[in-house]
Amino acid sequence: MQQPETSVPSDIVDQAVRWAVKLDFGEGNAAAQKAFGQWIDASPLHRLAWQRVQDLKDDFSRMPPALALDTLKAVSDRRGTHRIKRRQALKILALAGVSVLAAGTAHERAPWQRLLADASTATGEQRTVQLDDGSTIVLNTDTAISTSLRAERRVVTLRRGEILVATGHDSRIATARGAARPFWVETPFGGLHALGTRFVVRLEAGRARVSVLEGAVALHPANGRADDSNANVARPGTSWWLAPDGSTPAPARPFTEDGWAEGVIAGNDMRLSDLLAELSRYRSGRIVCDPRVADLRVSGAYQVGDTDRALAFLAQAQPIDIRYRTRFWVSVGPR
Known part of the structure; x- marks a missing residue:
């Protein structure tokens, strides 16, 4: 007869997730290793939670790196507004570990840092x-x-x-x-x-x-x-x-350094490509600027909370055309 699976309290699962991310993503120094050893030895449930994390990472090791990174980003973005379940967090962790080993680009592409964040x-x-x-x-x-x-x-x-x-x-x-x-x-x-x-x-x-x-x-x-x-x-x-x-x-930039805290990108004589690069940080996907209009100069305050409205305003004020190829791919070129 199959034995029932031992239940691990959610707070211990959280601790195991944090330890795995710390050790996998470059925080495994001597002090961290010592503290981790003390945590593991403190309870059999700690060992069990840690083993299940490692098992999940093995299960995901065959996933293509690009798919792992995209999935990690999608679920992590969701976590910003809806708290995910512990089991989902473990899967995210597994994906993060795979992406580091297989792709080597997780620090730049995948927001695993949110798993460590307060x-x-x-x-x-x-x-x-x-x-x-x-x-x-x-x-x-x-x-x-x-x-x-x-x-x-x-x-x-x-x-x-x-x-x-x-x-x-x-x-x-x-x-x-x-x-x-x-x-x-x-x-x-x-x-x-x-x-x-x-x-x-x-x-x-x-x-x-x-x-x-x-x-x-x-x-x-x-x-x-x-x-x-x-x-x-x-x-x-x-x-x-x-x-x-x-x-x-560092050289001065044409927009105010703290304008974003007021919800705007504000500046004078900004290159269009620089403004679009800033706006793209506030939306999922990409804004691609055609080199033929990259050096157009723009001034004003552009709302970061509604990037579509900011793009529409630019199209009215500048000789440019805004094309939405998909929701996540916007091209800006000459009219």
């Missing part, structure tokens, strides 16, 4: 998070963060996307010395020490763009020293690139 947004969604220390974090489209307000410092980890940070004064909880805890934003490319400030951080390919609106931010590349005396300091009105091996000034 807060996230789907494509086209924005969200404001208030921390207990009085800080405010605004998440832009397709963004994921984790937060940790520790005894010695406050940390926000930007896993994907873009955030606007307004640091609080930490009046509720302070260190034993009576001083406010340092506020850090951690990225895959290095850390940012906020020196009482308001700033935007956006992850791009191989680097992060840091734009300071108020106060100052000390930039700490991942491969550099962690003390502020050795760091470049970004001042108000400046933007910097933060890469693993260093930080350098």
Whole structure:
């Protein structure tokens, strides 16, 4: 007679999912491995949950990488507005593991980071998070963060996307010395020490763009020293690139760095192709710009919450034609 399957509580399933994603996606350092070993040894149910995660990954190992990535993105986008069941989360995890091994492009293409996040947004969604220390974090489209307000410092980890940070004064909880805890934003490319400030951080390919609106931010590349005396300091009105091996000034952009937090892309003398690239971040699919109209100059404020309306307005104001080949494929060319 077949024995009934042992039930695993949902909170332990969640823990197993998080451990698997951490270890599979580059967070398996010595400290993480030690903590994972302690978690596994703490309960037979932990071992059982972990084994089922591994079994699911084996089951999905034959899936074509492109299909795995597309499925992961579709279900993860759904998770932004509807909380998925634990079993679905396990399948997503399995797909994520397959995509890393087979495709090697999950970090860029598949939003697995949302499985690790404390807060996230789907494509086209924005969200404001208030921390207990009085800080405010605004998440832009397709963004994921984790937060940790520790005894010695406050940390926000930007896993994907873009955030606007307004640091609080930490009046509720302070260190034993009576001083406010340092506020850090951690990225895959290095850390940012906020020196009482308001700033935007956006992850791009191989680097992060840091734009300071108020106060100052000390930039700490991942491969550099962690003390502020050795760091470049970004001042108000400046933007910097933060890469693993260093930080350098970034050129100004034609649109305001924090306009998206007000729901708009606003600027003067913007290249049409640059504006369309920004608008495309707020919709599923692609907006393709014909090189013949890429250098047209546009000005104004364009609503990110209704990209179809923004495209229609552009078609009225510029000598361009907007063609919807599908809901997810829009071509912009000369009229």
